[in-house]
Amino acid sequence: GENVEQHPSTLSVQEGDSAVIKCTYSDSASNYFPWYKQELGKGPQLIIDIRSNVGEKKDQRIAVTLNKTAKHFSLHITETQPEDSAVYFCAASGMGGSEKLVFGKGTKLTVNP
Amino acid sequence: GAVVSQHPSWVICKSGTSVKIECRSLDFQATTMFWYRQFPKQSLMLMATSNEGSKATYEQGVEKDKFLINHASLTLSTLTVTSAHPEDSSFYICSAKQAVGYEQYFGPGTRLTVT
Numbered sequence: 194g195e196n197v198e199q200h201p202s203t204l205s206v207q208e209g210d211s212a213v214i215k216c217t218y219s220d221s222a223s224n225y226f227p228w229y230k231q232e233l234g235k236g237p238q239l240i241i242d243i244r245s246n247v248g249e250k251k252d253q254r255i256a257v258t259l260n261k262t263a264k265h266f267s268l269h270i271t272e273t274q275p276e277d278s279a280v281y282f283c284a285a286s287g288m289g290g291s292e293k294l295v296f297g298k299g300t301k302l303t304v305n306p
Numbered sequence: 307g308a309v310v311s312q313h314p315s316w317v318i319c320k321s322g323t324s325v326k327i328e329c330r331s332l333d334f335q336a337t338t339m340f341w342y343r344q345f346p347k348q349s350l351m352l353m354a355t356s357n358e359g360s361k362a363t364y365e366q367g368v369e370k371d372k373f374l375i376n377h378a379s380l381t382l383s384t385l386t387v388t389s390a391h392p393e394d395s396s397f398y399i400c401s402a403k404q405a406v407g408y409e410q411y412f413g414p415g416t417r418l419t420v421t
Contacts (some may be wrong), residue, residue, distance in 0.1 A: 225408040236312075236399050236412040237350070244408070282349060292338055292403060294410060296349045 195220040197285050199297025207305050212273050214300045216283035217265040224287035226266045227294070228257060231280045241268070245287070273304045307333050310402050312413035319390055320421055327385045327416045329400030335380040336402035340410065341373070344397045356383055390420040 196219040206212050218226075224245035229237035243250045243257045243266065250257050254273075259266040270277055280301050284294040309332040319325050329339060338357050342350040354370075356362040356377035364370045372394075374386040383402075387394055397417055401410040 227409070229412070234415070234417075236310075236415045239409060239411060242409065286408065292408075292410075293340070293352060293355060294401075298349045 195223060195285055195295040197283060197295050197297040199283050199300060201300060202298065203301045203303070205303045205305065206273055208273060208275060210273055212268075212270045212277070212302055212304075214268045214281055214283070214302070215265060216267070216285075216297050217263075218285040218295075219264070220285070221261075221264060222287065223285040225285070226257070226259060227284050227286075228255075228268050229282045229284065231282065231299075233279075237282060240281075270302075273302075275304050275306050278302055278304045308409070308411040309333050310336075310400065310411050310413040312400060312416050314416060315414060316417040316419075318419045318421060321391055322389055324386055324388045325390055325418060327387075327398055327400075327418075329383045329385070329402070329413050331381045331402040331411075334402075334404055336383070337380065337405040338403045339377055339383040340401045340403070341375060341383075341385050342399045342401070344399060344415075346397075350399065353385075387418065390418070392420045394418065395420045 199216045227242035230240045231237045254271045256269040280299045282299045283297040286294045311330045313328045341353045344350050353368045354362045354364045356375050362375035377383040399415040401412045403410045
C-alpha cells in the first residue's frame with residue numbers, strides 16, 4: 194500500500210523566515226496531495242492541496258510543489274508568523290481509485306517571535 | 307463553506323459503557339465520511355470509511371463490532387464505541403467529502419476518556 198514519509202519532524206524558524214516541509218510517497222498512482230494544519234486540541238484544517246496534473250500551486254504565503262517523477266511534494270510557507278505555529282500533515286490519496294488519505298507523521302512547526 | 311461539526315467535543319465515560327459521537331456536515335452533502343483516531347503526538351489513523359446508506363468499510367485491525375458506524379443521511383454519521391475500555395481513550399476525528407472533488411474536511415474532534 195501507499196506510504197508517505199514526511200520530514201522534518203520538527204522545525205523551528207524565526208518570524209519572517211521561510212519554512213519548507215517535504216514529503217515523499219511510494220505509489221505512483223496517487224493523484225491528490227493535500228496539506229493540513231492542526232493546532233493543539235483541534236481537528237486538521239485543509240490549507241492547500243495539489244493534483245497530480247499540476248506542478249505548483251500558491252495561495253498567498255503558502256505554496257505547494259509536486260515532482261511526480263521523484264514522487265515528492267513540498268509545502269513552502271513564506272514570511273512566517275507566530276500563528277503559523279502548529280503541526281502540519283501531508284497526505285496522499287487516489288491510488289487505485291481510493292478516496293482514502295494516507296498521512297505523513299507530521300511536522301511540528303514553531304515560529305519564534 | 308465546508309464546515310464539519312462533531313458532538314460532543316469531549317466525553318468521559320466509565321469502563322464498560324458505550325459512547326456515541328456525531329459528525330455532521332453543516333453546509334454540504336457528504337456522500338463519504340471517514341473516522342480517524344489520533345493518539346498524542348501521533349498522526350491520524352483511519353478507522354473506517356462510510357458511504358451514505360451503505361455499511362462502513364473498516365481498516366485492518368479495527369473491530370467493527372466495537373466501533374459501530376452509521377451513515378444514515380448525507381449530513382450525519384455516528385460512531386459508537388461499545389463497551390469502552392481505558393485503551394479506547396483517544397482523540398476521534400471525522401472527515402467528510404462530497405461526491406465531486408477530492409477534498410476532505412475535518413471536524414474539530416472528540417476527546418474520549420474512559421475511566
